[in-house]
Amino acid sequence: MTGITRRVSSTLELSGVSRFFGQVRALDGLDLKVNPGELVALLGPSGCGKTTALRIVAGLEHASAGNLTVNGVRYNETPAHQRDMGMVFQSYSLFPNLDVTENIEYGLRARKIPARDRSKRVSEMLALVELGSKAKAFPHQLSGGQQQRVALARALAIEPNVLLLDEPLSALDAQVRSQIREEIRRIQIELGITTLFVTHDQEEAMSIADRVGVMNHGKLEQIDTPIELYTNPSSPFVASFVGLANRIPGEVTAAGGVRILNQSISLSRAVSTFAPGTKITAIIRPETLILTSENDPDATRGLIALKSFLGPLTKLGIAVEGSPLIHINISSSDVKHLEIGQHISFKVAASEVMAEHA
Amino acid sequence: MKSGVVETPRKTQGGRLGSQVFPLLPFFAFTGYFLIWPVLAVTLRSLRGNEGEWTFSNYTPLLHGSYLHAFTTSIKLSLITSIIGSLLGALFAYVVVRYASGKFSAVLDSISAVFANSGGVPLAFMFIAAFGTEGLVTRVLKTLGWDIYAGHFTIFSFTGVVMVYSFFQIPLMFLVFKPAISGLRKEWLEASTNLGATQVTYWRRVAIPMLLPSFFGAFFLLFAGGFSAYATARALTVGTVPLVPIIIGTLVDGNVVSDQQNLGDALAVGMIIVAGVAMIGYVWAQKSAAKWRQS
Amino acid sequence: MAAIMKVSPFKWIFIGASAFLSLLIFVFPLFAAATYSFRGEAGKGRSLANYRWLLEQDGFYPNLFASLKLAAIAGILTLLLMVPTMVFLNLKAQRFKPLIDFLCILPLIIPVVSLAIGAQVAMPEVIQNSEYELVFFFVIIALPYTYRAIDTSLQTVQLKTLVEASRSLGASWFATILRVIVPAIRSGILGALFLAFALGIGEYTITSLLHWETFPTWTVVAAQQNILGAIAISVFSFIGAIALLTLISLLSRRGTKRESLESENEGALS
Ligand SMILES: Nc1ncnc2c1ncn2[C@@H]1O[C@H](COP(=O)(O)OP(=O)(O)OP(=O)(O)O)[C@@H](O)[C@H]1O
Ligand SMILES: [Mg+2]
Numbered sequence: 037m038t039g040i041t042r043r044v045s046s047t048l049e050l051s052g053v054s055r056f057f058g059q060v061r062a063l064d065g066l067d068l069k070v071n072p073g074e075l076v077a078l079l080g081p082s083g084c085g086k087t088t089a090l091r092i093v094a095g096l097e098h099a100s101a102g103n104l105t106v107n108g109v110r111y112n113e114t115p116a117h118q119r120d121m122g123m124v125f126q127s128y129s130l131f132p133n134l135d136v137t138e139n140i141e142y143g144l145r146a147r148k149i150p151a152r153d154r155s156k157r158v159s160e161m162l163a164l165v166e167l168g169s170k171a172k173a174f175p176h177q178l179s180g181g182q183q184q185r186v187a188l189a190r191a192l193a194i195e196p197n198v199l200l201l202d203e204p205l206s207a208l209d210a211q212v213r214s215q216i217r218e219e220i221r222r223i224q225i226e227l228g229i230t231t232l233f234v235t236h237d238q239e240e241a242m243s244i245a246d247r248v249g250v251m252n253h254g255k256l257e258q259i260d261t262p263i264e265l266y267t268n269p270s271s272p273f274v275a276s277f278v279g280l281a282n283r284i285p286g287e288v289t290a291a292g293g294v295r296i297l298n299q300s301i302s303l304s305r306a307v308s309t310f311a312p313g314t315k316i317t318a319i320i321r322p323e324t325l326i327l328t329s330e331n332d333p334d335a336t337r338g339l340i341a342l343k344s345f346l347g348p349l350t351k352l353g354i355a356v357e358g359s360p361l362i363h364i365n366i367s368s369s370d371v372k373h374l375e376i377g378q379h380i381s382f383k384v385a386a387s388e389v390m391a392e393h394a
Numbered sequence: 395m396k397s398g399v400v401e402t403p404r405k406t407q408g409g410r411l412g413s414q415v416f417p418l419l420p421f422f423a424f425t426g427y428f429l430i431w432p433v434l435a436v437t438l439r440s441l442r443g444n445e446g447e448w449t450f451s452n453y454t455p456l457l458h459g460s461y462l463h464a465f466t467t468s469i470k471l472s473l474i475t476s477i478i479g480s481l482l483g484a485l486f487a488y489v490v491v492r493y494a495s496g497k498f499s500a501v502l503d504s505i506s507a508v509f510a511n512s513g514g515v516p517l518a519f520m521f522i523a524a525f526g527t528e529g530l531v532t533r534v535l536k537t538l539g540w541d542i543y544a545g546h547f548t549i550f551s552f553t554g555v556v557m558v559y560s561f562f563q564i565p566l567m568f569l570v571f572k573p574a575i576s577g578l579r580k581e582w583l584e585a586s587t588n589l590g591a592t593q594v595t596y597w598r599r600v601a602i603p604m605l606l607p608s609f610f611g612a613f614f615l616l617f618a619g620g621f622s623a624y625a626t627a628r629a630l631t632v633g634t635v636p637l638v639p640i641i642i643g644t645l646v647d648g649n650v651v652s653d654q655q656n657l658g659d660a661l662a663v664g665m666i667i668v669a670g671v672a673m674i675g676y677v678w679a680q681k682s683a684a685k686w687r688q689s
Numbered sequence: 690m691a692a693i694m695k696v697s698p699f700k701w702i703f704i705g706a707s708a709f710l711s712l713l714i715f716v717f718p719l720f721a722a723a724t725y726s727f728r729g730e731a732g733k734g735r736s737l738a739n740y741r742w743l744l745e746q747d748g749f750y751p752n753l754f755a756s757l758k759l760a761a762i763a764g765i766l767t768l769l770l771m772v773p774t775m776v777f778l779n780l781k782a783q784r785f786k787p788l789i790d791f792l793c794i795l796p797l798i799i800p801v802v803s804l805a806i807g808a809q810v811a812m813p814e815v816i817q818n819s820e821y822e823l824v825f826f827f828v829i830i831a832l833p834y835t836y837r838a839i840d841t842s843l844q845t846v847q848l849k850t851l852v853e854a855s856r857s858l859g860a861s862w863f864a865t866i867l868r869v870i871v872p873a874i875r876s877g878i879l880g881a882l883f884l885a886f887a888l889g890i891g892e893y894t895i896t897s898l899l900h901w902e903t904f905p906t907w908t909v910v911a912a913q914q915n916i917l918g919a920i921a922i923s924v925f926s927f928i929g930a931i932a933l934l935t936l937i938s939l940l941s942r943r944g945t946k947r948e949s950l951e952s953e954n955e956g957a958l959s
Pocket of ligand 2: 087088
């Protein structure tokens with residue numbers, strides 16, 4: 037612990053928040069509640085309104101409709117500079133003419149905090165992000181990862197109600213990325229600060245967040261813990277956006293299930309019913325596909341077209357007639373004898389599947 | 395061992411230096427002969443007396459009387475016009491960057507480039523057409539109840555020259571300063587606001603400190619330009635306002651007595667010195683940003 | 690941004706002040722000069738008399754052609770001198786950049802009047818006796834602008850990669866410069882050419898101090914006979930120059946990124 041005292045964490049709530057840019061509905065009735073001390077990641081494809089949502093919370097953009105509250109108090113009309121929300125921008129946006137210390141103190145000066153308290157706070161922040169040796173460096177003398185940590189320290193220095201992070205890691209390379217990600221999470225837990233984290237990288241969202249909200253077209257499709265989201269997606273969109281998925285064509289049977297490959301499987305309850313005979317696309321996770329014997333009545337035969345070693349797992353790409361290449365993940369020790377060009381049999385081991393209109 | 399390590403790269407670098415200079419020789423020769431050599435030559439001749447002896451006597455007339463007056467007038471003129479030009483030009487650049495569309499600002503660029511760079515003579519005549527006794531603006535203002543000629547104003551006066559110089563100083567500032575304003579990123583204002591600062595704080599702590607070096611750099615450029623401008627004043631005043639370039643011009647045009655020739659040299663070098671001081675200011679302005687500006 | 694902008698009460702003051710300013714310094718003089726130039730003989734009515742007068746002057750065509758010729762040569766000489774120098778500088782001799790930067794800014798600092806006096810002292814008879822003398826000084830005076838134009842477009846094209854690619858595909862140096870680099874920095878070259886040309890066309894100071902007659906110096910002489918004629922010339926040359934520059938900048942905006950004008954704007958700064 038760095039001995040930083042925190043005030044009580046805040047609850048952030050958006051209800052029915054919309055934002056229109058002319059004809060574009062960047063946000064379309066977004067409902068979202070972030071509990072005190074919780075880290076919620078907003079995940080979604082490019083242009084789905086993640087940044088817009090964050091900017092509305094920060095007050096850099098106004099909502100066309102809906103309510104924004106912090107601890108139950110309406111915040112819509114509060115000017116951005118009075119909101120006490122720490123934001124970390126995608127492009128760092130450190131002030132290039134100020135050194136690291138001055139950047140971190142910027143918000144404290146704006147609050148007219150006396151010099152002694154300021155410098156104490158700056159050194160706490162520098163310790164927190166482990167940049168003590170760079171206190172007098174200018175932003176252009178820092179690496180991307182260091183700049184991002186300064187941006188984080190600057191946002192945290194003002195003891196914000198809510199921490200807002202807009203794809204803070206997207207400009208960094210893979211290794212630094214996961215390191216800073218862990219650092220952000222450590223600090224966030226340490227300070228117990230309510231945090232909204234925007235990303236379009238599902239792995240990032242799953243690994244850092246208490247809950248992940250998947251957005252699509254300006255709405256929240258589903259918000260849940262990472263594990264729930266993965267195992268119980270509420271819609272085909274969520275299912276295919278979270279984790280890897282095969283998209284296998286099939287048809288709805290008279291019984292209300294679906295027929296894909298050589299099998300009939302019941303349809304997930306989360307999906308609205310389709311009329312029998314409807315062409316659908318089933319969304320199947322690689323790990324729910326298993327190898328089986330040729331004699332299994334459910335077995336589908338295919339040709340191994342691709343084999344890539346991923347460490348403990350090996351990914352097979354299997355060519356099957358009438359379907360795109362199907363990916364299967366199998367324990368590496370089980371596939372030693374399999375080679376490209378060989379025929380194998382496999383089946384879906386799930387009791388129900390997600391499907392959408394083809 | 396250590397010296398050996400140092401020796402080798404130095405040798406190869408020395409070899410490369412020669413082959414690096416060679417292709418640049420035409421450029422060095424050209425600027426050396428047509429830029430540096432004339433400046434050197436006039437400087438050297440200004441230090442010679444009538445019998446070819448070395449002396450500073452050519453410079454004595456510059457230190458009092460009408461020539462000193464010409465220098466102070468020239469400096470005053472360029473100071474005033476570069477203050478007006480830099481302030482209004484900066485404001486103009488800010489508004490265009492902030493609010494104008496790309497196409498419109500390209501057209502403004504072109505207009506400014508012509509006003510600032512190839513204006514010279516035509517500007518003087520356009521100024522007469524607008525603000526002369528019979529000028530359009532003069533007549534419009536008169537019908538609005540303001541007779542600009544009611545006092546001592548004429549376009550051939552110091553005030554007139556200040557006005558006409560502003561016609562190229564403002565556009566020049568606009569051109570030179572615009573890239574600096576475009577360089578201010580919107581996220582800095584957003585970050586500042588987000589950290590709880592007002593717009594005033596943002597300007598005081600971030601925007602103005604970032605713009606200041608460019609602003610002063612541009613200011614000194616305007617000063618040097620205004621100080622040495624010749625064409626506009628020449629076409630406009632025909633010598634009613636005593637400016638150093640105009641005086642040099644009349645010396646050159648007149649029948650040159652050798653006495654006056656030396657005087658002309660000294661005046662020319664005097665101008666280089668004044669402009670050189672502006673150059674030092676310019677370099678200082680650039681340097682002051684070097685500590686945080688990435689190059 | 691929108692939310693922040695809303696709280697700025699200065700917006701309309703700024704825009705208003707700037708609109709007024711541009712009206713005052715750009716539009717009024719041009720408009721006033723244009724209306725003036727169409728005045729009738731006795732200062733009454735509208736006519737083309739001043740333009741007709743202009744075309745009837747003996748000096749009009751010779752001086753216009755002299756200026757066009759000198760300016761064109763200055764443009765070409767600028768390119769011949771600067772393109773190889775700049776390409777080489779950026780590729781192989783970065784260490785000379787500060788020196789060349791300085792030399793190219795110098796003409797902004799050394800007053801043209803002083804340069805003219807220096808030229809009278811330093812140039813040998815052969816050069817002083819030929820009007821082509823002016824060409825060299827036009828090139829020098831335009832240097833700060835032409836240098837920027839070429840340099841900026843070179844910065845944006847990743848010269849090194851281009852050259853390496855071309856050389857590795859077996860092209861000779863000559864072919865590389867002509868077929869790869871020149872097209873890549875087309876807008877910078879065009880910009881530099883035009884800047885040198887425009888400067889040459891309008892140059893008055895050194896021309897008159899070295900006692901040559903070109904279009905601008907002739908204008909000043911002609912003005913003593915007919916000020917309306919001189920105003921007509923000014924309108925004619927301004928509108929022409931602005932139209933040409935706008936055309937070039939719009940063209941080069943369409944082609945590559947908008948470098949040519951931008952770079953010229955950066956002038957000596959940055
Ligand atoms: N200022 C604006 N003017 C007009 N349209 C806008 C503006 N800002 C955003 N939009 C539009 O609103 C939609 C949502 O934009 P937003 O930036 O929130 O997306 P995002 O989810 O953050 O995407 P990304 O992952 O690419 O950053 C987009 O269609 C975008 O084009
Ligand atoms: Mg975004």
